[in-house]
Amino acid sequence: MIEGVALDAYGTLFDVYSVEQKCEELYPGFGQRISQTWRQKQLEYSWLRTLMGRYENFWHVTEDALRYTLAELGLAADADNIETLMKSYLKLEMYPEVPQALEAFGSRKKVILTNGDLGMIEPLMNRTGLNEHLDGCLSADETGMFKVRPEVYQLAIDRMGIEKSHILFVSSNGWDVAGAKAFGFTVGWVNRRGLPPEELGVRADYEVTNLLELALAIEEER
Amino acid sequence: MIEGVALDAYGTLFDVYSVEQKCEELYPGFGQRISQTWRQKQLEYSWLRTLMGRYENFWHVTEDALRYTLAELGLAADADNIETLMKSYLKLEMYPEVPQALEAFGSRKKVILTNGDLGMIEPLMNRTGLNEHLDGCLSADETGMFKVRPEVYQLAIDRMGIEKSHILFVSSNGWDVAGAKAFGFTVGWVNRRGLPPEELGVRADYEVTNLLELALAIEEER
Structure with missing residues (x-):
């Protein structure tokens, strides 16, 4: 799925x-x-x-x-x-479970979809070695707009060539979760700060407290 | 002007x-x-x-x-x-200088341009008697969008029939000031809370601490 x-x-x-x-x-x-x-x-x-x-x-x-x-x-x-x-900002700490979680997502295509321009996101990916676990990085910068505009989420479909409901979009940001769900992705909310959901008329498909938990939940459903 | x-x-x-x-x-x-x-x-x-x-x-x-x-x-x-x-929210307090300030703007056309739909703004206008000092109320609701979208600010031009730089747009909200200035209005910022300007690449034409001060500044320039 x-x-x-x-x-x-x-x-x-x-x-x-x-x-x-x-x-x-x-x-x-x-x-x-x-x-x-x-x-x-x-x-x-x-x-x-x-x-x-x-x-x-x-x-x-x-x-x-x-x-x-x-x-x-x-x-x-x-x-x-x-x-x-x-x-x-070029040396932000990576959450510790991230590399293991990315591996747990298995052979699926994995990309970053970020508001950050490549000049600020690539140093983070290189520094943490995350680029080795990913198939690329898509930046809102290509669209001249930021999330939650649909044009930004569309980048993932265009680049991965996968139908949107078969793409799992993952974010810790409640507003991003709402934007991605409204767009039509399957959405996982990594609710790191234990916040209530944003009241924007949509809800995440998965709510977890860290990224590994989400990867394992997805694997279990296969 | x-x-x-x-x-x-x-x-x-x-x-x-x-x-x-x-x-x-x-x-x-x-x-x-x-x-x-x-x-x-x-x-x-x-x-x-x-x-x-x-x-x-x-x-x-x-x-x-x-x-x-x-x-x-x-x-x-x-x-x-x-x-x-x-x-x-239908009984918000009006700032005390508002009626006198509106009178001080003289015979110019005066409208409200608000995110609020008429169902929530009209009770406030009636309750405070502000409708007597104004030539109408324009709501973002007509556009199906909220500020700071240009379509919302455009309502004022369409309804008043005045060129945009000859319209003084007035707000206490820094983000609204930026949106209105980017749109092309002459803008007065009623900086009630003594905040710094928002860093959005534009600045208000007037910065005052209350609405009466702004009306007097405009009158003085005639």
């Missing part, structure tokens, strides 16, 4: 909150707040820019989000600090 | 956080967190539904956002409480 797997990257394979320590080092006492607001604004800007029809790539959006975050918290947006924190 | 004024409603004319007291009554200790998460989720859902192409009106989105909020905070979504809190 499931012939291919398309995986979100940020939050799903890589921990976007692993920048917190570096934030705390540079701005003592503010690590957690910077990390959380930064992520929130990064997402907001991706949605708003897509709605406005004023696309800039995810690296650009991520830096804009960081600048806003520092301003909102009343912190100095020192150029060196900005550069250091942006570089930390 | 400015021939017409289009005003956002929620956050700009009416205080969306004025529901906090009712939230606190029903869920002691959680008033502020409910009020803030509810607003955040209401906006997120408006953006995400527009991106997904799965429009539901703002009333529906507002109730969905409330349900999510209660679930996230681990609070019971009792049907009576939901009804009470939704009704409080």
